Amino acid sequence: MTYLRLLWVFFRIGVMGELAYRVNFIVQLFQSLLGLVTALGGLAVIFSYTDRLGGWRPAELVALVGVYLLVGGAINLVIQPSMERLIESVREGTLDFTLTKPEDAQLLVSVQQVQIWKLIDIVLGLGVLVVALVRLGADLGALQAAEFALALLAGGAIVYSFWLILATCSFWFVRVENILVIFQSMYEAGRWPVSLYPGWLRFALTFIVPVAFATTVPAQALAGRLTWQTLLEAVALAAAMLVASRLFWRVGIRYYSGASA
Amino acid sequence: MRALLDVYIQQFKTTLAAQVQYRAALVIWTIGHILDPVIYLVVWSTVARSSGGSVGGFDTGEFAAYFIALMLVNHATFSWLMWEYDYRIRHGDLSFALLRPIHPIHADIADNVSFKLITFTVMLPIAAGLAMVFHPTLHLVPWAAMAFVPVLILAFIVRFLVEWTLAMAAFWTTRVSAINQMYFVVVLFLSGQVAPLELFPFPIQVVAAILPFRWTIGFPVELLLGRLTPIEALTGFAVQVAWLALSLALLRIIWRAGVRLYSAVGA
Numbered sequence: 001m002t003y004l005r006l007l008w009v010f011f012r013i014g015v016m017g018e019l020a021y022r023v024n025f026i027v028q029l030f031q032s033l034l035g036l037v038t039a040l041g042g043l044a045v046i047f048s049y050t051d052r053l054g055g056w057r058p059a060e061l062v063a064l065v066g067v068y069l070l071v072g073g074a075i076n077l078v079i080q081p082s083m084e085r086l087i088e089s090v091r092e093g094t095l096d097f098t099l100t101k102p103e104d105a106q107l108l109v110s111v112q113q114v115q116i117w118k119l120i121d122i123v124l125g126l127g128v129l130v131v132a133l134v135r136l137g138a139d140l141g142a143l144q145a146a147e148f149a150l151a152l153l154a155g156g157a158i159v160y161s162f163w164l165i166l167a168t169c170s171f172w173f174v175r176v177e178n179i180l181v182i183f184q185s186m187y188e189a190g191r192w193p194v195s196l197y198p199g200w201l202r203f204a205l206t207f208i209v210p211v212a213f214a215t216t217v218p219a220q221a222l223a224g225r226l227t228w229q230t231l232l233e234a235v236a237l238a239a240a241m242l243v244a245s246r247l248f249w250r251v252g253i254r255y256y257s258g259a260s261a
Numbered sequence: 262m263r264a265l266l267d268v269y270i271q272q273f274k275t276t277l278a279a280q281v282q283y284r285a286a287l288v289i290w291t292i293g294h295i296l297d298p299v300i301y302l303v304v305w306s307t308v309a310r311s312s313g314g315s316v317g318g319f320d321t322g323e324f325a326a327y328f329i330a331l332m333l334v335n336h337a338t339f340s341w342l343m344w345e346y347d348y349r350i351r352h353g354d355l356s357f358a359l360l361r362p363i364h365p366i367h368a369d370i371a372d373n374v375s376f377k378l379i380t381f382t383v384m385l386p387i388a389a390g391l392a393m394v395f396h397p398t399l400h401l402v403p404w405a406a407m408a409f410v411p412v413l414i415l416a417f418i419v420r421f422l423v424e425w426t427l428a429m430a431a432f433w434t435t436r437v438s439a440i441n442q443m444y445f446v447v448v449l450f451l452s453g454q455v456a457p458l459e460l461f462p463f464p465i466q467v468v469a470a471i472l473p474f475r476w477t478i479g480f481p482v483e484l485l486l487g488r489l490t491p492i493e494a495l496t497g498f499a500v501q502v503a504w505l506a507l508s509l510a511l512l513r514i515i516w517r518a519g520v521r522l523y524s525a526v527g528a
Contacts, residue, residue: 027436027439038449038450042455045455050312052311053304053308181289182288182289182292185292192303196303198303200394201299
């Protein structure tokens with residue numbers, strides 16, 4: 001609950017900061033639409049030659065594009081800007097101010113910066129998902145919806161933990177933001193089902209840079225082809241990574257000596 | 262000419278020192294340039310396999326050859342000017358470049374070429390590695406392979422001039438990121454990076470033939486793979502030369518107008 005309340009506070013700060021630059025809304029809308037056009041245009045070319053891609057029907061891949069935009073939007077809305085700010089504050093020593101606040105420090109650093117215009121990506125992603133579901137003619141049962149929600153939550157938790165672990169490395173190394181940029185560029189691979197990729201790349205996208213759990217797995221749930229085993233794996237991995245990132249964060253904090261020390 | 266050569270050599274040394282220092286930017290660009298073609302290669306190979314081995318005249322081996330060659334050509338001809346120019350103008354870095362006695366584009370070319378000399382030591386082994394994984398089939402035609410060299414150099418120059426010209430939009434607006442992204446999407450589809458252009462519907466092929474992007478990326482790749490007749494190769498070469506003349510003229514005109522505006526703001 002505290003988490004949501006804090007997120008709301010930082011969201012309001014983000015809104016107040018950005019309302020001065022309203023043209024940014026139009027620019028972001030334009031860029032998000034361009035991203036959507038790129039994704040759907042690619043699909044259109046491919047499905048003019050085939051009716052299935054690795055067993056996925058067109059509408060299912062559109063659903064995957066929706067999940068891709070949705071999760072990408074969430075990352076860019078709060079996870080990425082907050083973690084970048086964390087890395088910067090470790091380097092500049094301003095993390096001291098966060099640590100002296102009465103709330104849990106991990107909570108604070110995880111929501112401290114919100115880029116509100118990225119909400120457009122989330123809205124767009126949801127819209128694409130709805131269109132895809134209508135085209136699938138899916139009578140989405142309560143069970144399937146629950147599976148999707150669970151898979152999405154697990155994917156989000158995995159991505160968040162991954163970013164936190166990398167950002168925590170900044171307590172020891174100075175230039176970790178570059179690794180985060182690598183994640184950004186590899187996230188693009190999540191626009192396609194990871195099952196298409198050859199083994200080594202699939203492995204990298206599942207375990208080294210956890211893109212698969214963030215996009216393919218939730219989309220599989222919507223397409224009704226998610227096995228219980230995969231879902232359990234995703235949830236177990238999410239739980240393990242949440243705990244691991246928490247522990248690692250505490251080690252990092254202990255190592256941090258501050259700017260004034 | 263001799264002085265210009267000295268400038269290039271000096272710029273090369275500076276860039277070499279700077280790039281070895283800041284390896285991160287190098288890694289980021291390189292990953293993007295490898296991952297994108299690999300993704301589309303995988304997707305199109307899947308399509309080819311599921312429709313009986315080939316799609317629109319490409320089988321899996323030919324797709325592999327196409328996208329691996331595309332990766333190298335795209336990397337050889339790309340520039341990051343459009344992302345840098347805006348910074349240059351808003352922070353006033355351009356003022357220093359204007360003080361020098363030669364056109365700032367020479368420093369940019371030298372900088373770009375030196376960057377590529379470094380990154381190709383990574384790109385070539387990676388291309389070899391991808392070749393081992395994806396088994397490309399390459400029918401090298403001797404005359405086409407020889408023509409590839411001048412065509413690639415011309416492609417680099419044309420793409421560089423076009424991007425340098427477009428980057429100058431930063432003289433007039435501060436919102437270049439939207440322009441850059443639009444450019445990026447257009448190039449992605451119309452240069453043959455998503456798929457070989459012959460797989461696109463006819464109207465799109467016509468648009469691609471008019472714009473320069475296909476001639477700077479897709480055309481050299483198709484030539485290298487021996488997919489073009491001598492007539493087609495000559496036509497492509499002629500279009501490249503035409504775009505070279507046009508982009509040079511545009512660059513000069515816009516540069517003059519832009520610099521005038523720039524000095525007006527700074528005064």
